[in-house]
Amino acid sequence: MAMTRSLSRPPSARGGGRRRHRLMGTVAANIAVLAVAVVAAFPILVVVVTALSPQQDVLSWPPALFPQSWTLSNVPGVFERLPVWQELGNTVMLSVSVTVLSLVLDSLMAYALAFIPFRGRSALFVTLIVTMMIPFQTLLVPLYKMLSAFGLVGTMVGMVIPRAADVMGIFLLRQFFIQIPQDLHNAARIDGASEFRIYRSIVLPNAAAGLLTLGMFNFIGNWNDMLWPMVMSNSAEERTLTAGLALLNGTSLGTIPYGVTMAGSLISVIPLVVVFAFIQKRFIEGVASTGIKG
Amino acid sequence: MPSAPSVASTRVAGAPQRAVDVEGLRRLRRRQRQWDRKAIGFVAPALLILVVFVLYPTLYALGISFTNASGFNVPELVGLDNYVRIFTSADTLRAIGNTLWYVVLYMPTTIACALAVAMLLNRSDLLMRGMMRTVIFVPFIISMAVAALAWGFIVDPHIGVLPYWLSRVGIHVPDLLSSPTWAMPTVVLVAVWKNFGYFMVIFLAGLQNVPRELYEAASIDGAGSWRRFLSVTLPGLRPTMTYVVVLVANGAFQAFDQIYIMTKGGPMRTTETVVYRVYSEGFTNFKMGEASALSFILMGLTLVVGVAQLVVSRRQERDM
Numbered sequence: 001m002a003m004t005r006s007l008s009r010p011p012s013a014r015g016g017g018r019r020r021h022r023l024m025g026t027v028a029a030n031i032a033v034l035a036v037a038v039v040a041a042f043p044i045l046v047v048v049v050t051a052l053s054p055q056q057d058v059l060s061w062p063p064a065l066f067p068q069s070w071t072l073s074n075v076p077g078v079f080e081r082l083p084v085w086q087e088l089g090n091t092v093m094l095s096v097s098v099t100v101l102s103l104v105l106d107s108l109m110a111y112a113l114a115f116i117p118f119r120g121r122s123a124l125f126v127t128l129i130v131t132m133m134i135p136f137q138t139l140l141v142p143l144y145k146m147l148s149a150f151g152l153v154g155t156m157v158g159m160v161i162p163r164a165a166d167v168m169g170i171f172l173l174r175q176f177f178i179q180i181p182q183d184l185h186n187a188a189r190i191d192g193a194s195e196f197r198i199y200r201s202i203v204l205p206n207a208a209a210g211l212l213t214l215g216m217f218n219f220i221g222n223w224n225d226m227l228w229p230m231v232m233s234n235s236a237e238e239r240t241l242t243a244g245l246a247l248l249n250g251t252s253l254g255t256i257p258y259g260v261t262m263a264g265s266l267i268s269v270i271p272l273v274v275v276f277a278f279i280q281k282r283f284i285e286g287v288a289s290t291g292i293k294g
Numbered sequence: 295m296p297s298a299p300s301v302a303s304t305r306v307a308g309a310p311q312r313a314v315d316v317e318g319l320r321r322l323r324r325r326q327r328q329w330d331r332k333a334i335g336f337v338a339p340a341l342l343i344l345v346v347f348v349l350y351p352t353l354y355a356l357g358i359s360f361t362n363a364s365g366f367n368v369p370e371l372v373g374l375d376n377y378v379r380i381f382t383s384a385d386t387l388r389a390i391g392n393t394l395w396y397v398v399l400y401m402p403t404t405i406a407c408a409l410a411v412a413m414l415l416n417r418s419d420l421l422m423r424g425m426m427r428t429v430i431f432v433p434f435i436i437s438m439a440v441a442a443l444a445w446g447f448i449v450d451p452h453i454g455v456l457p458y459w460l461s462r463v464g465i466h467v468p469d470l471l472s473s474p475t476w477a478m479p480t481v482v483l484v485a486v487w488k489n490f491g492y493f494m495v496i497f498l499a500g501l502q503n504v505p506r507e508l509y510e511a512a513s514i515d516g517a518g519s520w521r522r523f524l525s526v527t528l529p530g531l532r533p534t535m536t537y538v539v540v541l542v543a544n545g546a547f548q549a550f551d552q553i554y555i556m557t558k559g560g561p562m563r564t565t566e567t568v569v570y571r572v573y574s575e576g577f578t579n580f581k582m583g584e585a586s587a588l589s590f591i592l593m594g595l596t597l598v599v600g601v602a603q604l605v606v607s608r609r610q611e612r613d614m
Binding site for chain 2: 025026029030032033034036037039040041042043044046047050058059060061062063065104105106108109111112116117118119121124128131133134135136137138139140141142143144145146161162164165166167170195196199220223224225226227231242245246249258261262265268269272273276280281284287288289290291
């Protein structure tokens, strides 16, 4: 019995050596987690500091973590090289439209898959699973050809529509939907509510966490996406900020203008971080509950 | 067993019973048709998008992969030429090899980091747990493009802090992104840094579902912490693990952004993966036929891992 290490036992029940051992474990665990957090945060700190450093400090050797003086002079450099406002506008348009459209379309399909016993449901289910395994890159060439045939390359519509529904989102929402107590549903059906009414007034409000999670996934994913907006745009004015940054980095010969690039990165990241800050707790909880049931 | 008397009773009931069944069947069919009609409005919008922009383009890509399409010419059928070229060209074979190397480096590292940190964060004696969880999760919301730019700066041999700090403690690293040996691990490191916090959150949720009593029982049986990890934690995390492995594998096969920004496939093509070639062949060299064929090979690789994972998790379930 002396060997047991039950966490529910008060520490006073044991000898001083064991208590010290426990304390050391606690200290070590706290230090380890702190170290991981520092590693996670460090590159972000580097982006912020470099964006606010004058060029000569960025290029100095030995490199210092913090500059001699702080400056905002990198910011105009970003606006010189990139049509920032326009690209930021495109980024917002893409992220918001895809988020709104896919929340609506995915939740409708997810509702049918969760609650309506229609014929062909299992066939549809299997088809969707297979579809999920198709890497997006496989679609890149044909989508580009299709959309250019429709004259939609370089337009916001062309960038948004192919993303208006996605299988991951459908499955994610279905997962959240089927956890809603079936009694609510049955009661509404007995009361003669239409399926759409049940969807709108019972299922959607009760799956707010799922909608928020999917919405955030889509918002972040499209805000950060680089390849698709890069392929789908002909000029800087049509790009999103992330794609613009990537190509800015790609076109500069010789040394990369780090200060300007980091200032641009900061501009592209700040809106996302602000949105995240408002709903971070619920979003992280939503992410956590997506993994539980597979 | 209980079915035997009921069969006998229906036989005795005979004709009238059957008439009732037909009426019931008809009612069932009518209800089914009602369900089908109701479902259409819910299913159609998303299905339309998926058919037009996912299923059709997949078949289209298959078609293109048998042609010499460039985006400018009138495509001609070339049969399996693209596929033959892929499997006989050193460049594409290397790209496939590089992709597998990326997966081999990325998958275990990400899963191990995510699980280890989740287990640390799962301790009850941790200070500022919520805040730590958020900080470790934050890289996930930053774009890979920005992450790659930041890390490119950090490891830059001329102005980066990492080579400098390491040199101060006596470790002299080469120019990581120009080294054929180190470029790929460096690119992988960026992906691990960006993504492990996300999987950590999922593991953390999974750990909540492992019954505490099992740990206590194992301790009483004299199991050490490693034994408890193998016999209690890992089996308890099985469904979570399946989910994580599938997501991590998919992410690994589709890595592109940080390679595009940090190495452009170099040095000496050591970081040129299949996705990178799909992009460069398709959209800079305009060999869309070959790019499509390559993307099908990518799909094949993804499927192999997906099916393997399915088989493994099935077998584990049987062993339970």
